[in-house]
Amino acid sequence: MTSSPFTISPLSEADRQAFAQFEHRNRLAFERYNRARGPKHYTPAGLDDAFDRLINRQASQQIHVWVAKHGLGHWLGRVALFAHQQHGQAWGLLAYQTDLDHCRLGVATQLVRQCVIEAVALGYSWLDAQVTHDNDASIAVLSRCGFLHDGPDEPAELTRGIVNTLRLRRIVHVPSPAVLHSTDMRQPS
Secondary structure (H helix, E strand, C coil): CCCCCCEEEECCHHHHHHHHHHHHHCHHHHHHHCCCCCHHHHCHHHHHHHHHHHHHHHHCCCEEEEEEECCCCCEEEEEEEEEEEECCEEEEEEEEEECCCCCCCCHHHHHHHHHHHHHHHHCCCEEEEEEECCCHHHHHHHHHCCCEEEEEEEEEEECCEEEEEEEEEEECCCCCHHHHCCCCCCCCC
16 A cells, blocks of 8 residues: 555554554544443453454454554554355455544545455455444445445444444455456446
8 A cells, every 4th residue: 555644454463552542542433333342341451352352363264354554553443354154155244443533534445445355355245334324424435435225234222322223235246456456446337
């Protein structure tokens, strides 16, 4: 990613401290659109456990996690691709978060595109994302990356109450290498 002011790389053991900082810094923003993790998660032991689970699940290919960061330090965002199987087809569930001071800078779009590229490499049939109905920024990012509205999803119990959610889906085709690196990741019509 030479044209970006940040790099995207797989989660590694070297990211432990940055993970903890990101979690603390972005807790309120996370809980606005996601289920609260509870106070235990934000303790030093809770953050170590959560990081270890991510590393272990990544090592077993249950999840793929990438982080966008400046140099070796501050995280600008992260994305996770959770591996699933349904009726013999592999597919992925995508979840991402951008640092509250780095929204609207293209970080989320680049992270989601990284997941699309990985999904193609893994042979996934589709990618799903669940978003709250009022998360206009996330809906816009996913739409830019070729996700289409696929209907309502289960309501989410958030700190702000029960909130309706939407499922967005991107069918993954195996495109040519030129398509993977284009600026528009939308599906062909």
